[in-house]
Amino acid sequence: MPQDRGVTQSGLAIRRMSASSEPPPSPNVRTGPEYAKLIDISRCIGCKGCEVACKEWNELGIEPTENFGSMQSHRDLGPDTWLLMRFNEIEVGGDLQWLIKKDACLHCEEPGCLYACPSPGAIVQYENGIVDFNHDSCIGCQLCVSGCPFDIPRFNPATRKVYKCNMCVDRVEAGLEPACVKTCPTNAISWGTKEDMVTLAEQKVERLQARGFDNATLYDPAGVGGTHMMYVVPHGDQLGEYDLPADPKASPGALAALGGLRKLGASALGLGILGTALHYLGFGPQEPGAAEVPSNGVGGGTAPMSAGGESRPTVESQATGESSPTVPSPPTGETPPTGDPTGSTEG
């Protein structure tokens, strides 16, 4: 089922794709509206219904945890915990405030993760605003983690892939709201077009200000072009206490710079060079060793089995530079193309 435009098989139009130029217009594809999730913190009770709904729908595993003196389930997000309710007790003007924040991917309009990703197609942004990871193309380099201004994606050493919220893209594609939205007991999470959510947010902010929350604000930071998960924040002067960066930034600068490397020719270009280039550009992993990961291969990972049960090339084999398909073949059993240079960037 080859596609002739930048679309998913079932029709989601792609706006941006990692390590790739802007896709051409997609005249045959319904682009649909841009969606957004709105978190009204003033209605959130921290019940973690969203946390469970996310895990249940996406069939995420249990991540070992313990009570560390908090109502929080885990200290941090994880590869199997895409959504974490964070709790913080502070005093504002002598009054106790229990700040509870749903922490998950904000689905930036200008996605720092996508810009940082060196693997073509491993991160995509659909026209509807969702930023999605394609794990078949993920090489586990973790540049997306460094690229994210919100510190959201998490690496799973066992699969050697990086994970985050995909906004339940399968549900959205089928006309349903994401699982966290559907479940939220107090309607603290709303879902609709970005435009409608901004309008709703403005009403909510006004209402909060009328209730005495003078600093109530909408969090839709311009530095990342706005987000597709926005917050209504009752104490807008306490963003830091909610763990929300005041002025997050992301730009396609790194990607544009990479464009200049094209003339070098990909077949001659090992990933070591790519990794070095990225490191040079300031997006590289923090750990000295980590920058070496791509060139050393990411052995150990096994690509998912296709529905037909055909064995897939391992990521390790790709890492050797042998050309191989980046993703499993569709369940039709159609033979995936081989010997393609695109494989070289996967390795």
Added chain:
Amino acid sequence: MTPDISRRDLLKVSALAGGAGLVNALGFDLKPAYAAARELKISNAREFKTVCPYCAVGCGAIAYVHGSGGLNTVNSIIHVEGDPDSPINGGTLCPKGAAQMQLAMSPRLEKGPLHREAGASEWTEVSWDFAMDWFARKFKDSRDASFVEEDEQGRTVNRCEGIGWVGSATVANEDAYLITKTMRAMGLVYIDHQARI
């Protein structure tokens, strides 16, 4: 608790596909590369309207069941989410309600009757026939031993003093009614459930 990675990985198939006409960062055309888009897992599941088993808000829920219901199938619940029609919860569910599938399909559910002898340190598996005979025998013997037909003042009281029954706030009304009907007919007076505590 151990991470359940393999299951996730088998089921989590990315929705992504690439497309012709894209070029990678290094200037080469990308061949068509696409994955099987993940189907909505509940799209062909049968729906059953249920009510959340936890607190007494009474949230409407929908259990999505895999399997046609045909003779050769053992059906299983693959997902539970809120019933959007319910005027009570409008499709929402708290964390407990959102995890109903794990309760319904738990591998920790027991699979047969167990009996523990006096002083024993382990259970013994027993048959239902053994179990119910044992239960009836104990019940009757204790009832006979503790039944009071007349009290000290000669009043007819017909009560069984030696058996207590507790529960349950978790059974349906119809079973709750049958419990009361049966146990009151047996003459039990020590009858209570979670409403008290």
Added chain:
Amino acid sequence: MTNHWKDIKNADVVLVMGANPAENHPCGFKWALEARDERGAQIVTVDPRYTRTSAVADHHMQIRPGSDIAVLGGMIHKILDEGLFHEEYVRLHTNASFIIEDGFGFENGLFAGFDQAQGAYDKTAWEYERGSDGFVLRDMTLQHPRCVFQLMREHYSRYTPDVVAQIAGCSAEEFLAMAEIVCSTGTADRVGTIMYAVGWTMHTVGSQIIRTGAILQLILGNIGRPGGGINAMRGHANVQGATDHAIVAGILPGYLKVPGPDQTSLASHLEASTPRPLVPDTVNYWGNYPRFMVSQLKAWFGDTVGPENEFGYHYLGKPADDATWLSMWDQAHQGRLEGLVALGFNPLLAGPDVPRLLRAMANLKWKVVIDPFMLDSAEFWRAPDVDPAEIDTEVLYLPATHWVERAGSFTNSGRWAQWKEQAIDAPEGVRSDTWILSELFWRVKELYEEEGGAFHEPILNLQWNYLNPREPGLEELAAEINGSDLETGQLLSSFGQLRDDGTTTSGNWLYTGSFTEDGNMMARRGTDDPSGMGFHHDWAFSWPLNRRVLYNRASADGEGRPWDASRAGIRWTGERWVGDVPDYGPTTPPDQAGAFIMNEEGVARLFTTYLVDGPFSEHYEPVESPTPNVLHEDVPTNPLIRWYDGVQETLANDDDDYPYPCTVYRVVEREHFVTSNVPYLVELMPDFFVEVPEGLAVEKGIENGERVRVWSKRGEVEGVAVVTKRIKPLTVNGSTVWTVGIPVHWGFKGITTGAMANNLTPFVGDANTSCPEFKAFLVNLEKA
């Protein structure tokens, strides 16, 4: 609930007290937030802890556990003192105008009529004064010194803001700031609701706390109105239904009464249970008691009973004494109970004083536990520190189906009975509760047929005419509960059709109309709400008769006009009532009868003789308290508490070092114990913990996340300290008091295990209901 979940959206003020609905009823709590955001309602929490509900409330006030009556009484005082009550409502719909006999009074912590020797009240001192016609004398001006209104004013006059502050530990200013909001709804155009739960019931004064809340709501004119009421939020899926169907000591289905030994005939039972009208204009619906009782006996024993054998009245056991939870376990503790059946229940973890419960269980000869999961209660013989070799109790565990493996109905807190479908089949090896119960019945019956034995006529005569007698169908049972006319064979549609001559049956009159000739009303799923009030009459069945707001006649004035036309409950058109299903004759003119049709007074009771411990409420300290009772030091605790042998010795006394009030509770991630089998929920809240106030933690050198040991006179627990700002120090009667909080969800079975909170709690209960005092007791703690 007098009202129901969605109705909370109609409120102007939501007082959440003795409850934490954001935590324990999140999806129902949304309607409070809806009221807040759509109506501008104010949400107020009054609680020993700043909770997740407080996090989204407009106002929070922290109180000491067990000081609820003082706080509510303080508001009653404020309302009466400042004239904030809804005067017309009070005059029309309450017994404020009723005159009480001379001789009633309250002194030094005791109401008139206390009999020291009996430890009980002689309630003749609380009677209404009657006229020559036998009806109660009233003073509609509310000025008579012995009218309920004036007695109430006097009784609560002691609850000044300073006294409230002294008892509850807040400041008088904090109290007044909170009270200002709650007391603002005593007008026709404003309505307030109360959401409460076991934070009120689980005290030795639990029933009186609820009564104080009811009095508050009545004088504000909030009962019967949409957006008002007094709403008990219940904690298990069918705790309401199991109560309605009376898996409860002391009652039969439909809140009929278990007969006592002194009621030696059906006639004497009916005589004692059927109230007489106290005023000429009352419906006095309980006057129909004989119809309900006889129809129930006919449903149970069929053709084998009739007038000739008192409809099988003597088939029912007549308990010698209280038979509630604590009494049952006291009997076991004394070795007087041979066997115990626990179905869908984990009594070891659920009850107070686990060490005592363990001893009581070990005294049983046999025990049967029926549940889908293995329970701590089934394995009490290998509880921590228990040597199985020393436990002679034989135990049988039977795996039963769970909720989606079986159809049937659950009744929610709002009295909506909702039918659920069976989604999957029971796995091999697992049986339904219905099957287990039937099999027990048949096998016991067969043993009696073979061997004879103690009086077993009722067992032989119990009606069991089901299509599959070894596993009755749930719809057959629903039909039996609903009831039939034996002359026509038709299912009934209203309990108004029940008769007391044995020609009708009804297993539970409250559910008549739930399963009729028109079908299973509980399975209805119509979503229409034409009035926009949230009644949803086509969704499921709400007892009684599909009524959504109880006492809704009180939502209208003397002429039948709604107090607030924008939020009408019912309205008199001149010919009939429209709106909700009226709690009144559908065509009875508004001036023909009192609004509170279940009461022989025809109005609501601000003053009652129905409770054992007083016609008004009074603040008594918990049995373990850090302070003397500042109102009456000589009568510190509820004088009507029932004391079981050896229990007083298990309470902290003045010489002991247990300085900290402690309260136990649930968290949203768990529900009691069953969720310890659910990985995602265990992951959300993995470990037992103790909430320690920040200041106390500093004092004790406890860092957040360190382990802490907590002990009471009964037992101890150990777990992770969650050091929090959400519990502040209180100033109680001049001294600083720190409160400690402990969740209840752990035991020795489950994916993660942890300390049993009820190791700490006292084996003592409310004077009226015997609900144990889980919510206020004393502990000490240290870094572990």
